[in-house]
Amino acid sequence: MTADESELRELRASVREFLDSKSPEEAVRKLMESEPRFDPAVWAQAADQLRLPGLAIPEEYGGDGFGLVELGVVLEEMGRALFCAPFFATVLLAAQALLASGDKEACARLLPGIASGRTTATLAVAEDHGSWDPAMVLARAVPDSDGGWTVRGRKCFVVDGTTADVILLVARTVAGPTLFAVQRDAVGLSAEPMETLDATRAMARLTLDAVPATLVGAQGAGGRIMATVLDIASVGLAAEQAGGARRCLETSADYARVRHQFGRPIGSFQAVKHKCAEMLAQVELAEASSREAARLADEDSPDFPVAAAVAHACCSRAYMVAAMENIQVHGGIGFTWEHPAHLYFRRAKSSQLLFGGPAVYHERLLDRLGI
Amino acid sequence: MEQDMQDFAVEARRFLDAHVAKALDRTAFTWGEGDDSMAYFSSLPPEEEHEHVQRARAWQRIRHENGFGWITGPAEYGGRGLTPVHDLLYDAVESEYDVADTGVLSVIGLGMIGPTILAHAQPHIKDRWLPAMYRGDAIACQLFSEPGAGSDLASVATRAVREGEDWVLNGQKVWTSVAQHSQIGLALTRTNPDAPKHRGMTAFLVPMDTPGVEVRPLRQMTGGADFNEVFLTDVRIPDDHRLGEVDGGWTVALTTLMNERATVGSEGVGPVAAALSPDHLSALMRATWTWDDRALRARLAELLVDVLATEHLNARALHKLRAGVAPGPEMSVSKLMYGQNLTRAAHFVSDVLGPRIIADTGQWGTYAWTELLLATPALRILGGTEEIMKNILAERVLGLPKEPVTAAAREVRP
Ligand SMILES: Cc1cc2nc3c(=O)[nH]c(=O)nc-3n(C[C@H](O)[C@H](O)[C@H](O)COP(=O)(O)OP(=O)(O)OC[C@H]3O[C@@H](n4cnc5c(N)ncnc54)[C@H](O)[C@@H]3O)c2cc1C
Secondary structure (H helix, E strand, C coil): CCCCHHHHHHHHHHHHHHHHHHCCHHHHHHHCCCCCCCCHHHHHHHHHCCCCCCCCCCHHHCCCCCCHHHHHHHHHHHHHHCCCCCHHHHHHHHHHHHHHHCCHHHHHHHHHHHHHCCCCEEEECCCCCCCCCHHHCCCEEEECCCCCEEEEEEEEEEECCCCCCEEEEEEEECCEEEEEEEECCCCCEEEEECCCCCCCCCEEEEEEEEEEEEEECCCCCHHHHHHHHHHHHHHHHHHHHHHHHHHHHHHHHHHHHHCEECCEEHHHCHHHHHHHHHHHHHHHHHHHHHHHHHHHHHCCCCCHHHHHHHHHHHHHHHHHHHHHHHHHHHHHHHHCCCCCHHHHHHHHHHHHHHCCCHHHHHHHHHHHCCC | CHHHHHHHHHHHHHHHHHHCCECCCHHHCCCCCCCCCCCCCCCCCHHHHHHHHHHHHHHHHHHHHCCCCCCCCCHHHCCCCCCHHHHHHHHHHHCCECCCCCHHHHHHHHHHHHHHHHHHCCHHHHHHHHHHHHCCCCCEEEECCECCECCCHHHCCCEEEEECCEEEEEEEEEEEECHHHCCEEEEEEECCCCCCHHHCEEEEEEECCCCCEEEEEECCCCCCCCEEEEEEEEEEEEHHHEECCCCEHHHHHHHHHHHHHHHHHCCCCHHHHHHCCHHHHHHHHHHCCCCCCHHHHHHHHHHHHHHHHHHHHHHHHHHHHHCCCCCCCHHHHHHHHHHHHHHHHHHHHHHHHHHHHCCCCCCCCCHHHHHHHHHHHHHCCCCCCHHHHHHHHHHHHCCCCCCCCCHHHHCCCC
8 A cells, every 4th residue: 555645744744743742852761771671552543543553554564554664754753753663673674574484374473562662672682782684693503303493692772672572683503593582571581671871762672591482484594585584674764854854954943043153143144054064965966865765665666775875874874964063053052951853862872773774884885786 | 748748758769750860779789899989078089079060050950940949948949848857858869879979069068158148138139049049050169267266256357347338358268168169168257356255146148250369279178179268358338238237247157057967967978878888898807807896896886886885875866756746866966976976987997908908909898998987087077076066065055154265265366
């Protein structure tokens, strides 16, 4: 299903209205210092009133069957508001991994709960070194006597890793990297929160000591699944980044219009004006690249993998530029804890590096272009 | 709407198939084969230049005869009366074919001056020139810039003085592209030195064969002479060649400038497209054994991110047009990026080539890049400098306050 322009505008307006009232800056600041780092009541409302978790989950699994374009609109808005919720990990990482696995049984078991907002989930790939490359995974899974599996190893940088009800993870088997599902309360699983640069996105370190796990998809299919998931997840992340960057630009332009120095608004100084114009150029490129990539994904276009790599790199840079210059335009006040600018700076930097950072995504783009 | 578009594309393909060959597939680029020219400006010897212009005219005429010469133009002047989306669609289809380069006609004349004539000229001037321009018979140039009026265009000093039914023009224009090939020029002149500078200018259509119009080639840093100085000495122009109101020239100029920004950002064919093509750039790295240089690879990736994201930006503008929504700042940003992307590409390539770009080894596809390298400074200047474009984005899109205007800036310098 695809929404037309006016439906997308409506979706954006209702998500923005919801976030304006449920996730104002004070709420974000309160949540980033609490455990869990989201408000279960607000999450339930997002699910019940706006049906957000199920938006891009196929109808056969209890969702509304929209695609990445619609998901992108929601993520742009969440990025703007720095919304603290299990949306990114559950809907973008875990649900997309399940769909990419092609494992109908696992989808039927887990997706309806995710779509309704009752189940939260995440995807654990990276280990101590932080790489999302499944070939770098050391965690091991071995079959046990009664047809199940047990996993041993460690996972790091697991988004919402202390709260997710279900953890999808990549572990190696004799057939290669493979996707598994683990329940939060499984014996042998422990999760400790990591201190994070961006406190609005919780991360955890998991230790798996012979944890019972369910195979998802084919044995050895982890590499292929992760390639798909990373493309989709990085486009979703790109949308979030574009939303955050747009917010930084708007904040800067608003301030530059009203703050006076030397008897004139600072926005009339060309150094400031040009900074804002450069931020605008970055934001326009970011929105265009993430929205085009989402559109190509929904059209199943062969151009999607390249577009996904472009969106990831473009939006990572755009957000970083916008977040840095936002502080510069605000001067000293922008460097204070009270001002929201640092929250965006933290999010921008941590998003840029979440899936490995420039060295990784540049090579990924060249690889996708056959270079 | 979609059906109509498909029919139009089919018709365009049928026309093109009947007249020209398909272009070589750019994705099948092979190192060392074909022409290695990287010229943005032509820099041809005069006879070849003349042939080039004739080929452009001839192809424009064929387009026109088949209904593709002026897709968005009104029928009464020989246009097709279709939408900008049809226009863009035709361009996209035509880019698959090997057609003559019509830039000499289209970038300034058809892209900028034509729409201005259509909006502001008297009916018989439109009758006289519009069909001729779109048929490829008349080339037009933009006589705006002067030695003392570049970014600050409203300070033009070329005088136009009324004498009976005529106006007499005196002054000097500069950097006038394609003036040497033009039949008409759109001149911005000062008619009221006492009025505030934006309100004392008038626009005229100047037939370039009018006595007193002298075009002198101006050599540019690439070595060629695509632009010119144009001297106007007692040039008599009838009042009916005036565009817009007396002293209302600024409004006319704005029409041209708006179209200029849309035209400049949307180019990107021929050698220039090759300079931004991933295949071409990677082939260059292979040929120079810089293939696995990590620092260069990272820079290549960064460059390609901008190139491909700019393409997405253009695609967004197209979707908006298709959906009947006016595009926002996409085209201005695209123009800014276009100049920057080509500049970065040229410098990336020179770092790949090293000494091979400072002296010609005779190796295919190496020293040829100097042509692009030397053209890049112009791309950050023509059609409004980067700085001016940023002012416009900040003021018009973001609503930031204008620069304070000093008393001196209100006046026209002598
Ligand atoms: C290849 C080429 C083709 C051209 N073709 C044509 C043509 O066909 N017809 C025509 O009329 N003109 C043409 N031009 C002229 C072109 O429009 C001008 O060169 C351009 O507008 C800049 O004016 P200028 O050269 O006088 O530079 P200036 O205006 O003197 O600018 C010099 C520097 O000062 C900066 N500057 C000026 N004002 C400001 C400001 N307010 N804020 C910040 N910085 C500022 C500029 O950005 C630039 O860096 C062409 C130019 C080139 C290079």
